[in-house]
Amino acid sequence: MFSLKHKNAAVLAAVSVLVAACGGGGSDAGTPLVATSTNSSGNTSTNNTSNNASPSTPAKVDAPVIRTQPANAAVLTDATATFSVVATGTGLAYQWKKNGAVIAGATSASYQTPAATYTDNGAQYSVVVTNAGGSSISSAAQLTLKAGPNQQAFEQLILTPSAGSYQLHWNLNPTGAQTSGIHFVTSDFAVLAVSPLTNGPQTNAQSAAHNLTTTLALPTASSPTRVLRNGAVVVVGPTSKVSYLGGDVRVDTLAADGVTVAFSEIRSKYETVALTGTIASTPADFAHFHNAIYSNAGVLDAAATYATGASYIKFEQNNKVDRYNVFDCTTATAGVAVTPCRVNTTLADAMTAGIQSNSDGTTYRLADGAIRTVDGVSIWVAANARPTSATLSATVQYRIYFELNGNVYTGALIKDGTLLGNGSYVSNPSGATLVDRLTFLTYDIRMNKAAHDSIAAAMKI
Structure with a gap:
């Protein structure tokens, strides 16, 4: 062993150098620190550090x-x-x-x-x-x-500069002569000035009735169509609002006030069909839809021909939102003053006692359906659909009774989504009952002016 004072002189020299370089234990903050050491071979190395060294430059990010x-x-x-x-x-x-x-x-x-x-x-x-x-x-x-095919067919017929979408209305004997004041054939039409596709819902009204005959008078006014809407009975007017739903056409029929939506339909499955040749060669769908106009040989001249460009569109309609039709229970009336089935009673009491429907051939009782509340009005709805013999339509309907202002009234419900029937034709003249003799249609038809004018020109009555 040995003491510090006997250490190698070279080591002591190195220590002295280091102390001298440190200035006796302190340094200027801005002066680099130099440390020198000597290894066993006598070589030296120097390490320089500085607190002023520049940081590395971040990588450049390119814009997207x-x-x-x-x-x-x-x-x-x-x-x-x-x-x-x-x-x-x-x-x-x-x-x-x-x-x-x-x-x-x-x-x-x-x-x-x-x-x-x-x-x-x-x-x-x-x-x-x-x-x-x-x-x-x-x-x-x-x-x-973009307009779908249904909308394109619709616009081709009704959108200006087209002359409009025409429809016929009639009450005729299927055979034999017609009686003025009872029987009639009329038409009306509608035109849209701009497309609902890019202009939004468009309101239009049917034209005044035009008499297609020379021997029959225009019909007298009948009881209006009425529905239960927003808790009250409203009369349906001649005005509709047309809009587009997906690729289909939505038609909102307005109440007489021109604002309230009375009921709505979705029209789809449009098909445009040309009418060419003679009246006798009319396509079956068109002739069946207009039944007695075509089936009664005394109405149209079968040898007359369709004008150039005559055509029609065939389409289906589905009810949109539950529709509550309102009927007179006894005497026919006009306006909203429909005749009640029971007065000064509640719906529950009236249905418990039972109400006979002559048109349906049924006495309806509380247990035959259920009571619901719609827009604050209590409505009893039958569980089973009305008979076809009562509706004479392919439209499925349900008898209703409802309470309003202390009285009980009647009508029919057409449920949301129901396919709407549009007329019938005599397909089996020897059928035992009226229903047996008829085929009920599930499509509707409109025609262009050339087709309308062709039928008017062929009219023999």
């Missing part, structure tokens, strides 16, 4: 580059459209805009619109893509509403 622009989209009314963008870059963020205005929450590479309405036609959609290096904005993609 849009590789695929959003594409234009064409959709049906009430459908959605999806716009997408493809961009390259790191840390990308997205913000979609509609017509230059920010769309809240639309911050992904793609954007799905809400259900499109006529107000969205022509809207411009773009997206801003950003990151730490900057931003890029896409080109604008346009949303266009």
Whole structure:
């Protein structure tokens, strides 16, 4: 063993150098610290450090580059459209805009619109893509509403410059002569000035009745169509509001006030059919729909021909939203003052006692249905549909009784979605009953002016 004072002189020298370099234990904060050491071979090494060393330069981030622009989209009314963008870059963020205005929450590479309405036609959609290096904005993609085949057929007939959509109304004997004041054949038509596709719901009214005969008088006014709506009886007017639902046509028939929706229908399965040749060669669907006009040989000249361009459209209608028709229980009336079945009683009491329906051939009692409340009105609805012999229609209906102002009235319910019947024709003249003799139709028909004028020209009565 040995003491410190006997250490190698070289080691002591190195220690002295280090102490000297440190200035006796303190240093200027701005002076680099130099440490020198000597290894066993006598070589020295030096380590320089400084608190003023420059940090490394961060990597440059490039601004986003849009590789695929959003594409234009064409959709049906009430459908959605999806716009997408493809961009390259790191840390990308997205913000979609509609017509230059920010769309809240639309911050992904793609954007799905809400259900499109006529107000969205022509809207411009773009997206801003950003990151730490900057931003890029896409080109604008346009949303266009397109008409479906049903809507195209509808517009071809009713939209100006077309002369309009015509329909016939009649009450005729299927055979033999007709009696003025009882029997008649009339027509009316409707025209739309602009398309509901891009202009929204359009209101139009049927024209005044036109007499297609020279020997029969125009019919006298009959009891109006009435429905229970918003807790009251309303009379149906001649005005409708047309709008588009998906690829179909929605028709809201308005009450006499021209504002309240009395009932609604969805029209679909449109088919346009040409009318050519003679009256005798008329397509069966068209002839059957107009039954006695075509089946009674005394009404039309079978050898007459259809004018050039004559055609019709055939379509189906489904009820939209439950429809509560209102009938007079006894004496026929006009306006909203329908005749009640029971007075000064409640619906429950009246149905417990039972109410006889002569047209249905049934006495309805409380247990034959159920009471519901609609718009504050208590309505009893039969569990079983009315007989076809009572409705003379393919439309499925349910007898109703309802309480209003202390009285009980009657009517019929056509449920939401029900396929609506539109007339009948005599298919079996030897049938034992009227129902046996008839075939009930589930389609409707409108015709163009050329077809209408051809029938008017062929009229023999």
